[in-house]
Amino acid sequence: MSIELDLRLAGEGTRFRIFPQPRFLKKADGSGPLFPEPEVVVVNVEPSAMRPGPGDDRMFVVDAVGKLPYKDFFRPPWRGQARPPVRPGPDGHFDHLDPATRDFSAATMYATVRRVLDIWEDYFGRTIQWHFESDFDRLELIPLIEWDNAQSGYGFLEFGFGRTPKKTIDHSRPYCENFDVLAHELGHSIIFAEVGVPASPLDPAIDYGGMHESAGDLVAIVASLHFHSLVDYLLDSTRGNLLTINGLDRVGELSDSSEIRTVFNNQRMSEVGTEPHDRSLPLTGAIFDTMVEVFQQDLVAKKLISEELRERSTHLPGSAIDLKEIEAEFTAAYTGNEAAFKESLLVARDYLGRLLAITWSNLSPDFLTYHGILRALLRADRELTGGANAAIIRSCFAWREIAPVPTSLLVRNHTVASCGLDAAAYHPAAPADPAIDPQQIPAPRPERGNFISPRMI
Ligand SMILES: [Zn+2]
Structure with a gap:
């Protein structure tokens, strides 16, 4: 997001607090977390336009109860039980939430994804339409399921926790508070939306x-x-x-x-x-x-x-x-x-x-x-x-x-002869020189392989 827009938003958007880096990152001397305090961020949604969750017209948090991870035949929207949505403070903002609470984690997930979307929509100069828009109008955000993993999928992001060395769930490391992980996953959504996917099954991609x-x-x-x-x-x-x-x-x-x-x-x-x-x-x-x-x-x-x-x-x-x-x-x-x-x-x-x-x-x-x-x-x-x-x-x-890959047509030389532009081609009446007779020059090989990435050969 440009420096100018950030300044404008400070007066118009809704305030949240999020940690720039996970709280488990420690100072080298072990004296405490590297970023002990959350930083105020302002999302590009006015307090009056916020919806319960938190949510807005692009995304919403649903803090599901007793949910298993989505799979092939188990997809959004979540229709099961959910905890009550997180509410703003009396001023319409969410920067009052205590970092020790579950509400803080849920609000962080919304604020992070919304903030990253705001930043990139500003660079694109327009709205980034979801790649799942044919099915859903909003991205579903599920912050804290009992799972030692996290995933992004068609219409949703659902996050669990990191793992302890004993491979059990580490509740001190909720992925939904990890700015980098959330932003990375949203990056995949941006590429699906803006670049799309390869159409040909022959494309090794x-x-x-x-x-x-x-x-x-x-x-x-x-x-x-x-x-x-x-x-x-x-x-x-x-x-x-x-x-x-x-x-x-x-x-x-x-x-x-x-x-x-x-x-x-x-x-x-x-x-x-x-x-x-x-x-x-x-x-x-x-x-x-x-x-x-x-x-x-x-x-x-x-x-x-x-x-x-x-x-x-x-x-x-x-x-x-x-x-x-x-x-x-x-x-x-x-x-x-x-x-x-x-x-x-x-x-x-x-x-x-x-x-x-x-x-x-x-x-x-x-x-x-x-x-x-x-x-x-x-x-x-x-x-x-x-x-x-x-x-x-x-x-x-x-x-x-x-x-360019070595076999790319982009790096192939074209000689006058191979292009059929040599003297004999221009002056067919001139004494024939078999060495440059266009009839004798082998046609350029089709080199079909060059159209295909060498990785396929
Ligand atoms: Zn990735």
């Missing part, structure tokens, strides 16, 4: 699967970067050096967060397989790196860091001494300029949000490749900036080894 997981993580991280406490922590612990390559150690205690671990990865295509989560890593990394490079470009433009420091931090340093020097220079640049660094990061965040919204709006799900996503991103950047960040996008994707 390997890159499509990786893109889905990557999109879930990117939806979550961009949404997470709307928490002031998380942005401040990220910048303070890295001193503004957000470069992802080997950067996980710099994000400190936040590296215990699954979403942060995912975006600060250093995987390339040659290091991953076809399993969707594994395959998502280079794509997520390339796209997150793009945001970081745009952020650093802005720091250079504002003369907060030098172009030379940016160059050095972007390219892999040669030794540990380099890393120490870079760290010291970033610390010097960041100290006293914290607000300006934060402003640059939020601008880069909003650029990435809009870039992804345009990209996903224009992406075909059929025979999708990462190279196709790269080109869609370049087109989106031309639409947004006139192509100002094309070089950044190209180099981030090149580092991750995302390129």
Whole structure:
């Protein structure tokens, strides 16, 4: 969500409180939770438009009693018993709820999903219509069932709890309070709604699967970067050096967060397989790196860091001494300029949000490749900036080894002869040279295999 809209909502929307990261994430010294206090968020629904649940015209919470997880022949809506809906305080807001209560958990689930939807609808510039709209008008949110798992499905999200080491239900870890997990699941819904699904049974959809997981993580991280406490922590612990390559150690205690671990990865295509989560890593990394490079470009433009420091931090340093020097220079640049660094990061965040919204709006799900996503991103950047960040996008994707597959028709050479445009073709009366006689030139092989991803061969 843009900085401007967030400011406007503060006066018009409905207030909730949610934890930016799970309460079980602890400080490194064990002195307490990393984010001990919930942060106020404002959803894009006026208090007068809120419905019981909490709910609104897009989604609602139903705190089901005695419910088993949905399965193939057991689908929404939930028609069984439910606890009473959570009510707002006398002022119409929900920020009065005690974090120790079940009502707080239920309200958190609504506020998280609604907030992430608000953020992404703002980047899309329009309403994201549910992919299940032919059956349901609203998303059903079930916050706390007795289950050591969570799932998103057609028309619903239902969440249980984490597991203890003994593989029993860990009631101290309700998934519905985990912002990253909820945002990731909503990310899948956004991709179903905006990109769709492959139509052909011949489509192996390997890159499509990786893109889905990557999109879930990117939806979550961009949404997470709307928490002031998380942005401040990220910048303070890295001193503004957000470069992802080997950067996980710099994000400190936040590296215990699954979403942060995912975006600060250093995987390339040659290091991953076809399993969707594994395959998502280079794509997520390339796209997150793009945001970081745009952020650093802005720091250079504002003369907060030098172009030379940016160059050095972007390219892999040669030794540990380099890393120490870079760290010291970033610390010097960041100290006293914290607000300006934060402003640059939020601008880069909003650029990435809009870039992804345009990209996903224009992406075909059929025979999708990462190279196709790269080109869609370049087109989106031309639409947004006139192509100002094309070089950044190209180099981030090149580092991750995302390129056309070797058998792609895109990389096939066309010679004058193979195109039938040689001299003999233009001057049939000229003395025939069998070497270039168009009749003698073998027709280009159909190379049907090239139309099919090499993974199928
Ligand atoms: Zn997922």
